[in-house]
Amino acid sequence: MNAAIPTTAPAGHVPVMLREVLAALAPREGGTYLDATFGGGGYASAILEAAACTLWAIDRDPDAIARGAALAARHPGGLHLLHGAFADMLALLGGHGVTALDGIVFDLGVSSFQLDDAQRGFSFRHDGPLDMRMARSGPTAAALVNHLPEDELADTLYQLGEERASRRVARAIVLAREQAPITTTGQLAEIIRGVLPPDRSGHHPATRSFQALRIRVNDELGQVATALDQAARLLAPGGTLVVVSFHSLEDRLVKRFMIEASGRTPAPSRHNPASLLARPGSDFRLLANGATRPGDDETGANPRARSARLRAMQRLAHDHTVQGEDAR
Numbered sequence: 368m369n370a371a372i373p374t375t376a377p378a379g380h381v382p383v384m385l386r387e388v389l390a391a392l393a394p395r396e397g398g399t400y401l402d403a404t405f406g407g408g409g410y411a412s413a414i415l416e417a418a419a420c421t422l423w424a425i426d427r428d429p430d431a432i433a434r435g436a437a438l439a440a441r442h443p444g445g446l447h448l449l450h451g452a453f454a455d456m457l458a459l460l461g462g463h464g465v466t467a468l469d470g471i472v473f474d475l476g477v478s479s480f481q482l483d484d485a486q487r488g489f490s491f492r493h494d495g496p497l498d499m500r501m502a503r504s505g506p507t508a509a510a511l512v513n514h515l516p517e518d519e520l521a522d523t524l525y526q527l528g529e530e531r532a533s534r535r536v537a538r539a540i541v542l543a544r545e546q547a548p549i550t551t552t553g554q555l556a557e558i559i560r561g562v563l564p565p566d567r568s569g570h571h572p573a574t575r576s577f578q579a580l581r582i583r584v585n586d587e588l589g590q591v592a593t594a595l596d597q598a599a600r601l602l603a604p605g606g607t608l609v610v611v612s613f614h615s616l617e618d619r620l621v622k623r624f625m626i627e628a629s630g631r632t633p634a635p636s637r638h639n640p641a642s643l644l645a646r647p648g649s650d651f652r653l654l655a656n657g658a659t660r661p662g663d664d665e666t667g668a669n670p671r672a673r674s675a676r677l678r679a680m681q682r683l684a685h686d687h688t689v690q691g692e693d694a695r
């Protein structure tokens with residue numbers, strides 16, 4: 368065995384819906400693109416291979432940015448890594464004089480690097496500190512679990528995890544923390560398992576509560592809402608916005624945003640589906656009616672892809688002006 372290979376290294380991240388992302392983004396030579404969620408660099412690497420273009424890439428996780436240095440070295444002048452939150456993309460890119468992009472892609476949520484590293488505290492499958500901070504800064508999940516008032520904790524689990532037994536789980540957490548602070552993922556998972564019956568779908572009963580805490584710790588919905596607005600402002604005429612999301616709360620935000628931006632009615636009748644063409648006056652058109660799902664081949668090979676939904680829209684090629692300011 369080669370002693371130089373660390374046996375505890377987290378597994379790599381398998382990019383989800385990569386083929387569909389590339390088809391929607393259609394990178395072209397000389398174009399300028401943004402990968403708003405660099406992660407393991409799977410999309411970034413494929414975009415750079417697909418066309419001789421300039422790619423900016425953002426991640427709020429300092430580990431992801433550090434890991435990306437090797438890919439940047441393989442594409443001198445092609446890949447530019449920016450550490451920060453995607454809700455700050457206008458400022459991050461503006462700081463480098465970038466004000467218009469030919470395409471932007473988001474692959475929301477956490478990477479396998481983050482999930483599989485017990486020390487990051489994202490998963491009940493690995494016992495570790497109850498952390499969950501993508502950016503490694505700000506309040507941890509442990510701070511929420513140990514200090515939120517019981518009602519607020521229950522509301523968070525209900526609203527962000529769609530946990531129907533949120534009151535029961537919050538009560539159990541409060542009773543446990545009265546004995547001793549809850550500091551590890553394993554402790555929290557056990558507390559929840561103690562009050563919830565096993566899920567018939569086979570999911571661990573803590574799945575929904577962990578999702579809720581992660582979303583709140585990282586303000587994921589606030590980040591997405593702000594970033595979508597900024598992304599639309601950065602798209603050059605003909606530019607495409609592609610978003611892959613993994614849970615219904617995120618997907619709902621993306622869906623509403625794109626439907627509104629393309630000037631379509633929020634809920635077209637089943638019997639009269641809206642045209643793929645944008646209404647006169649709107650700056651964007653949807654690239655597909657509804658969300659695109661991964662194929663069976665992909666979900667069979669990568670269970671993480673099962674909940675993925677891809678939505679995409681394109682800025683129409685006619686000139687546009689954003690809030691009195693030329694977006695180019």
Ligand SMILES: C[S@@+](CC[C@H](N)C(=O)[O-])C[C@H]1O[C@@H](n2cnc3c(N)ncnc32)[C@H](O)[C@@H]1O
Binds near residue numbers: 405409428431479
């Ligand atoms: C699903 S992974 C992306 C994987 C990537 N597409 C690949 O192929 O390797 C999501 C990444 O987005 C980052 N991320 C999530 N929310 C973010 C935010 N608000 N701002 C910046 N990065 C974010 C996470 O830290 C994580 O590294």
